Structures are given as C-alpha cells and as structure tokens.
Amino acid sequence: MIGTLVGGKMIRTELKLRPEEYHTDALLRAAAARKAEVPVQDIGTVRVVRRSLDSRRDIHYIADVEVYMTGEPLGPRFAPSEYHDSRQGGRLVIVGAGPAGLFGALRALELGWKPIIVERGKAVEQRKKDITAMVRAGQVNESSNWCYGEGGAGTYSDGKLFTRSTKRGDVGEVLRKLVEHGAEEEILIDTHAHIGTDRLSGIMANIRKTILEHGGEYLFEKQVVDFIFSSSGNVRGVRCKDGSTVEGEAVVLATGHSARDIYELFAQRGWALESKPFALGVRVEHPQALINEIQYHGPNYSRLLPAAAYSIKTQVEGRGVFSFCMCPGGVIVPAATANGEQVVNGMSNASRSSAFANSGIAVTVSAADAGAFGAESPLDLLRFQQNVERKAFASAGGGLKAPAQRLVDFCENKGASQLNKSNYMGECVAVALAEVLPRFVATSLQQAFRDFGRKMHGFYTNEASVLAVESRTSSPVRIPRDDHGEHLTLKGLYPCGEGAGYAGGIVSSAIDGMKAVEHATCIR
Numbered sequence: 001m002i003g004t005l006v007g008g009k010m011i012r013t014e015l016k017l018r019p020e021e022y023h024t025d026a027l028l029r030a031a032a033a034r035k036a037e038v039p040v041q042d043i044g045t046v047r048v049v050r051r052s053l054d055s056r057r058d059i060h061y062i063a064d065v066e067v068y069m070t071g072e073p074l075g076p077r078f079a080p081s082e083y084h085d086s087r088q089g090g091r092l093v094i095v096g097a098g099p100a101g102l103f104g105a106l107r108a109l110e111l112g113w114k115p116i117i118v119e120r121g122k123a124v125e126q127r128k129k130d131i132t133a134m135v136r137a138g139q140v141n142e143s144s145n146w147c148y149g150e151g152g153a154g155t156y157s158d159g160k161l162f163t164r165s166t167k168r169g170d171v172g173e174v175l176r177k178l179v180e181h182g183a184e185e186e187i188l189i190d191t192h193a194h195i196g197t198d199r200l201s202g203i204m205a206n207i208r209k210t211i212l213e214h215g216g217e218y219l220f221e222k223q224v225v226d227f228i229f230s231s232s233g234n235v236r237g238v239r240c241k242d243g244s245t246v247e248g249e250a251v252v253l254a255t256g257h258s259a260r261d262i263y264e265l266f267a268q269r270g271w272a273l274e275s276k277p278f279a280l281g282v283r284v285e286h287p288q289a290l291i292n293e294i295q296y297h298g299p300n301y302s303r304l305l306p307a308a309a310y311s312i313k314t315q316v317e318g319r320g321v322f323s324f325c326m327c328p329g330g331v332i333v334p335a336a337t338a339n340g341e342q343v344v345n346g347m348s349n350a351s352r353s354s355a356f357a358n359s360g361i362a363v364t365v366s367a368a369d370a371g372a373f374g375a376e377s378p379l380d381l382l383r384f385q386q387n388v389e390r391k392a393f394a395s396a397g398g399g400l401k402a403p404a405q406r407l408v409d410f411c412e413n414k415g416a417s418q419l420n421k422s423n424y425m426g427e428c429v430a431v432a433l434a435e436v437l438p439r440f441v442a443t444s445l446q447q448a449f450r451d452f453g454r455k456m457h458g459f460y461t462n463e464a465s466v467l468a469v470e471s472r473t474s475s476p477v478r479i480p481r482d483d484h485g486e487h488l489t490l491k492g493l494y495p496c497g498e499g500a501g502y503a504g505g506i507v508s509s510a511i512d513g514m515k516a517v518e519h520a521t522c523i524r
C-alpha cells in the first residue's frame with residue numbers, strides 16, 4: 001500500500017485492476033477501499049489521474065488514482081491557460097493552421113503577440129464538405145483535403161496523442177489546451193490517449209474562437225508562394241498566390257510535410273534545405289475482431305476493453321520496418337494532396353467502432369536509396385516519394401483508387417485476383433504491389449510481415465489486405481534552423497512542425513510550434 005486515508009485527506013495511490021474490476025465506479029471504489037483499508041462508504045470519489053492497459057499476459061489496468069473521503073472537495077485538474085488580448089501586440093505571421101501553427105498561435109496570445117494565421121485551405125466546416133465532395137468525385141481537391149485546411153493533417157486523423165519525444169517539451173500542456181477547447185478529460189489520463197476525428201473538428205473551431213476573441217486573425221484560402229524581406233534582408237512577411245501580402249515582425253513557417261511547393265521554393269532560391277530520411281510502405285488492414293483476439297489472448301475481453309491496438313517492429317537486413325499510426329476500429333483514407341498521386345493513411349472516430357484495424361507498415365528510406373533521382377539534391381527523397389505515389393496512382397487506374405492485395409498473396413508474390421472487403425474510403429483495385437513499390441521496400445515488407453506473423457500469431461493471414469502507398473509518414477526534407485529556431489540563412493523565419501523536419505505527429509508538432517513562437521517573439 002502506498003498511502004492511507006489520514007484525517008480525511010485525499011491520498012494518491014496505484015491500483016492494479018482486472019478489466020472487470022475497472023468496469024464501474026462502484027467496483028473502482030471497492031478496489032480503492034481495499035487498497036486504502038477503509039470502509040467503502042467512507043470513500044467519496046476515486047479520481048483516476050493516469051491509466052495504462054497492460055495486455056501482455058494477465059491483462060490488467062494500472063491506475064494511478066486520487067482517493068477522496070466522503071464530502072472532501074475535488075481540486076481542479078489543472079490551472080487554465082491565460083490568453084491576453086493581442087490587438088495592440090506585435091504582429092506575428094504564422095503560415096499553416098496545423099497543430100504547429102495553431103498551438104504556436106495560442107502561445108503567441110499567452111505572450112501578448114497578435115498571431116495572423118495564413119492557411120491555404122479552408123475552415124473546418126467547409127473543409128468537411130470539400131472532403132465529402134472529393135470522395136464523391138474521385139478527385140483530389142488540391143487546397144482542401146485530408147492534409148490541407150484548418151487543423152492541418154491532424155484534423156481528419158485518429159487523433160492519437162502519444163509521442164516518443166517527451167524530452168522536447170511539455171506534452172501535458174498540449175493535452176490541457178485540447179481539453180480547454182473541448183477534448184474529453186480522459187486524454188489527460190490514458191497513456192495512449194486519442195480523440196477521434198469526429199471530435200477534432202469541433203476542437204479546431206473552438207481554438208479558432210479563442211484566437212479570434214483575443215485579437216488574432218485567420219486568413220483562409222491564402223496559399224503562401226514567397227516571402228517578403230525588410231531592407232536589412234530579414235523576412236518580414238509573405239506573398240500569397242493571389243498577389244496579396246501579409247506583414248509582421250517575424251514569420252513562423254508551419255506548412256507540414258506535404259507542402260512540396262514550399263520545398264521547391266527553397267530549392268529554387270538556394271535557401272538552406274536538407275534531405276531527410278523518412279519511411280515508406282503500405283497500410284495493412286485486418287478485421288478488428290482478429291486483432292482483439294491476438295492482443296487480448298482470446299475473445300473474452302473484447303466486450304470490456306477498447307478496440308485493440310498494436311505496435312510492432314523488426315529489422316530486415318539492417319533496415320527498420322515498423323508499424324506506424326495504427327488505427328483500431330478505423331478507416332483508411334486517400335491522403336494525397338495533388339491529382340496524379342496515390343497516398344493512404346488512417347483515421348478513426350472517438351468510438352473506434354469500425355470492424356477494421358489498420359496500420360501503416362513502413363520501411364526506412366535514406367538518401368542512399370534515392371540515388372536514381374540525381375546526385376545529392378535536397379529534394380532527392382521527395383522525388384523518390386513522389387515517384388512511388390505516381391506509380392501507385394497509375395497502377396490502380398487513377399482517381400482515388402488504391403492498389404491493394406491480400407497480405408499473404410503480396411508476401412508470396414501470388415498475383416492479385418481476389419480482394420477482401422475493406423474500409424478504404426475510395427475503391428480498391430487488385431494490383432501486384434511488389435511491382436509498384438521499390439524493390440527493397442517490397443522485399444523488406446514481405447520479410448517483415450512473416451516476422452510479425454511469428455510475433456503476433458494470426459497476423460500473417462490472407463484475411464488481411466495491404467493498400468499502397470503509405471508515403472507521408474514524415475517529411476523527406478528538413479528546413480534547417482539554428483539553436484534559436486531561426487532558419488540557417490533566412491533571418492526572421494522560424495520553420496517548425498513536421499514540415500520543417502523537426503517533429504512528427506500532432507503533439508510533437510504542437511510543442512514545436514509553441515517553441516518556434518517563443519523564439520520568434522524573443523527579442524535578442
């Protein structure tokens with residue numbers, strides 16, 4: 001026992017609970033009473049502050065809880081953020097309304113600066129309609145899609161909120177700001193928290209409300225195509241495709257990993273840019289019931305536990321192959337940002353209730369692999385990525401059609417006549433994927449899938465499908481910056497988030513955006 005209830009004061013303790021014990025508040029209180037050795041009627045509330053599910057053998061939750069005596073008031077979970085009215089503050093131009101740009105804008109308000117967000121896509125309400133129309137028409141809307149628009153690539157996602165980059169900043173702050181804007185408090189508790197795409201658009205609209213109410217501005221449907229400079233050569237604003245300009249005291253660049261036009265701009269002008277290793281592969285889709293059985297060791301716990309997730313990796317001849325952005329109970333989406341390219345990704349609703357589990361399975365790709373695209377250009381890996389996407393597009397016959405194959409057929413090069421039912425939002429077309437993917441990617445995946453089948457019994461099956469191509473895993477380019485977050489050669493420009501190559505995922509991009517704004521607003 002970690003502590004006891006002394007003098008009617010709250011104690012914090014840890015409970016190890018079987019899923020059936022965690023199922024209701026009454027059972028939770030009973031477990032806390034046993035642990036604290038007090039009568040259950042003396043306990044008022046048991047508040048869970050951290051929770052993880054250990055499903056390795058004997059499945060159980062580890063819950064870090066606060067136990068309050070009857071009548072004892074609960075303290076607030078956290079202190080609210082303080083945003084200032086920024087109407088009279090310094091103007092800060094933020095390009096991109098993804099997690100990096102929006103959390104950067106919130107930080108600007110906390111520091112008393114006026115954020116002006118310049119975004120090529122549309123507000124979430126309109127973006128939702130564009131995405132529906134895109135699926136119906138079978139064509140990519142090149143300014144308003146799964147990656148572009150308010151909330152960036154994070155809006156139509158699973159909204160998974162865990163990150164490996166805890167050293168980079170305060171993960172808790174990002175989660176608290178999401179809760180302040182409408183996310184469930186549960187995300188503060190779960191070690192593998194997620195929000196779900198059905199909730200994310202409302203949260204993005206609430207963040208917009210905060211930013212506007214405090215004097216910030218949004219400029220939608222404004223694609224930045226260039227920067228403007230002060231007489232001393234510092235970046236002091238941006239030029240948009242429609243000819244308009246937006247000026248401020250500094251520019252934060254948060255355009256995400258799909259902004260190829262921005263990378264092209266840097267390359268054309270000779271501004272510092274580097275090629276960056278990334279990963280490319282396929283999205284694998286299983287029946288969710290099968291993944292539940294594998295992860296929960298049989299069918300017993302499916303009713304009590306959430307749709308099961310997995311994380312798996314291996315090495316094939318020195319090359320990493322790993323699961324990426326796993327979406328339990330999810331949907332596969334067409335995530336290309338231009339016509340003529342085919343890209344898949346995954347998302348899910350808060351309930352994670354679809355009958356399918358999908359995950360990216362990606363192979364690491366380094367500069368040496370892109371040799372065929374010219375000698376040492378910073379855009380080599382981007383061209384490599386784009387080339388595979390174009391091949392995938394052509395192989396399936398265009399539109400939003402995804403080339404697909406059954407898993408074992410793919411691994412054994414057996415041709416592609418039969419397909420499984422899939423939860424892909426477009427149409428699947430049977431294609432031999434080994435002919436679409438670069439050879440080293442295909443062979444690495446084939447070996448990795450067999451290995452995964454040995455580690456997760458039942459995973460390697462023709463009940464599963466593989467869809468191509470999972471290529472937007474992270475940026476294949478880095479926009480380098482110094483220790484103060486400033487671009488190496490363009491003074492006054494602060495590249496950040498996934499597009500700058502310094503973050504990957506919603507939380508780390510948000511943290512990076514906040515840091516970029518701290519640097520940009522710091523008078524040195």
Ligand SMILES: Cc1cc2nc3c(=O)[nH]c(=O)nc-3n(C[C@H](O)[C@H](O)[C@H](O)COP(=O)(O)OP(=O)(O)OC[C@H]3O[C@@H](n4cnc5c(N)ncnc54)[C@H](O)[C@@H]3O)c2cc1C
Nearest residue numbers: 096098100120152153154157159160224256497498505506
């Ligand atoms: C379908 C899908 C599911 C995902 N699921 C998850 C998940 O569950 N968990 C997770 O952590 N991550 C997930 N990701 C990845 C995550 O969304 C990104 O890592 C994150 O959004 C990156 O944030 P960012 O702000 O750096 O860039 P982005 O979110 O890409 O935002 C960049 C913004 O800049 C805008 N822009 C681009 N070019 C210009 C320009 N020239 N002018 C003006 N504006 C421009 C874009 O329109 C976009 O809105 C998912 C991604 C996708 C596509």
